[in-house]
Amino acid sequence: MKVIRFDNQLSKLLLTLFIFLSAILFNFSQTSIAQPIVLGVPISRGYPDGVDAERGITLAVEEINAKGGINVAGKLRPIKLEIMDTRDLEPGVPVSEALVATERLIIEKKANFIVGGPIRSEAALAAMDVVSKHKTISILSAGVLSPAYHKRIAENYDKYKYCFRTTGSVVPMIEGAVKTFELIKVKKGFDKVFIMVQDVAHARAAGTALKDGLEKKGLKILGHEVYPTGATDFSVGLSKVKAVGAQFLIPWFDMPEVSILMKQWYDMKVPALPIGYIHALQDEATWKATEGKVSHSVVLYAKAGSVATKAIPMSEHFVSAHKKRFGTEPRSEWSSTSYTVVYILKDAIERAKRLETDAIISALENIDMMGTYGRVKFDPKSHQIIENGDPKETAVSMWAQWLDGRRVIVFPEKIAEKALELPPWMK
């Protein structure tokens, strides 16, 4: 057997060369991998809204990292996601869980920024103090429609200047809804309304605000009922809708059982157009699951973008990228808002050219970019996203009607793809 022997001196030379090359490589790898920017995401992962937000954020981060990361003063820095379950949407879970998760993200995971949630208003309002204490910028992109959020910032700017919100408040949402009903009144001559809301704070408040707003515009409110969360029979209420001759049926529900309302509405052929905040009907899979019984119902999304529209190019890219990555179209509005929030942060960091908190706050206050739901601008005093009905000017909400198995945008007119249609038994 032939044994290969290295010359002693050659071995030493090779060893030296190996160590030298390794040192160069190690040093190179240290300098080329920039320190990541850590995004902390406190979110209720066991609920559809949380999953939607997580998917939106994940998709945006993957896209940005695929291009090298965020350009901070000429240096590309990747984003590292740290997601923690706040369980804030689960019944009976105390707000403290969300606060602990948020604080752990800042202290343990060294999050540079907080995005996404908490989703429930009570938890998000309490988390304002946590992020402000740690001087960590937080941009909410899921849930939290309470007007109290931006009111607190406006009233105590120095304390809460770290908090921003892209989800919107229920106030402009209702104002937009009233305008939409006025428009339908002009076009279809409908003026009789029956309101059905879920027995939760935001829905009750929305129901009352809608009632007041619509009455001021000359519409007649023929019924206003509050249903307990988990209600599984709407037959008596729907019979009342039929009996009083209402033309609009306005449901405001975030519980999944609302699909029963739609099935009963379809089976009973109630001659009133269901149009409202029907959260469970936002899902692409609803048509198949209800065997088309959601046909002609019109669903409000707090922000546009989860259904593609030519009027907002970024929404088209987002919807197709989402389908490619997760196999389905985006579900709720929180997918769209959570996708855009990462790009908002990227834009602000790149303009600020550093991660220093005050510089980023200033950059966010002066932001002007296109997102999946229109132009993104914050009110500099309340850090609330500015919205009306034109995506070229501000953020917009969206009304989509279920037609032939698709969600078709029918309002606002600036992004509408089709005119509103009535169910066959109402024509």
Place this chain on the structure above:
Amino acid sequence: MNIILFGIVNSVVLALLASGFALVYGVSRLANFAHGALYILTGFATWLFMNRIGLNYLLSIIFSILIVTIIGGMIYRLLLIRVKGLPASEIIASLAIGIAIMEIFRWRGFISEAYMLPPFIKGSLSIMGVVIDWQRIIIIIAGLILMLSLWLFTHYTKVGLSLRAIAQDRRASMMAGIEPDKASVIALALGSALAGISAVVILPLGNITVETGYSVLINAVAVCIIGGLGSWMGVLGGAFLLGFAQILSTAFLGPNWQMVIVLLFIIITLILKPSGLLGKQKRLEERV
């Protein structure tokens, strides 16, 4: 007519939800707090058999009910038997099993609104001007068949008679050679099967969610408290009382009064007749 028709549907739904819980308690004196979890387990299992494995609807239903029946029997044989006779431990153990089952579904991502079962017969019919879908009619028929079958089973079969014997006099039936643990296994399995049958009949009305498991448990317990634990007629009476009270309160007071009415009935029952309308558990204490 509207109130009568939907009142009957609502009452039968409540009776179906409570029947399994009442059967288990009647025979084994065990409050099975995993009842709601077994209900949604059947729903999700049926959905999975249909949509992931590709079985037809009928086979999916049969397999799901079989699985839940076996799981129910195993829950007693492997777990609850160890804490038998310790009421607080029995409740905690069964509740823990129930929560574990439900939260496993949440953990595995069964949280979309899209989990729905199709109705047995599509479409609706009009009864004296009231439009009602076929699935609700099927619920009424299924409720009647189930109650009749249970009555026949407990009155004319050997197993059923032994279950009744255990429920009526545990010691005497043991002396007659009936094994209480065996009877409890059968009761848990049957109770779980009833939860499963209720699920496949009722769930096509809406969708399958983890939260449904909790509300099913609450409704089952409410019906049993009002009607009386351990009494079949009590369960039926409680279900009809609550079912019509809910529909009437929706019609005349507003739907948000439904839960208030349920709680009010429970409080009044516990004050006036703690054993429930036709319950037998505390009759002696009440007399004393």
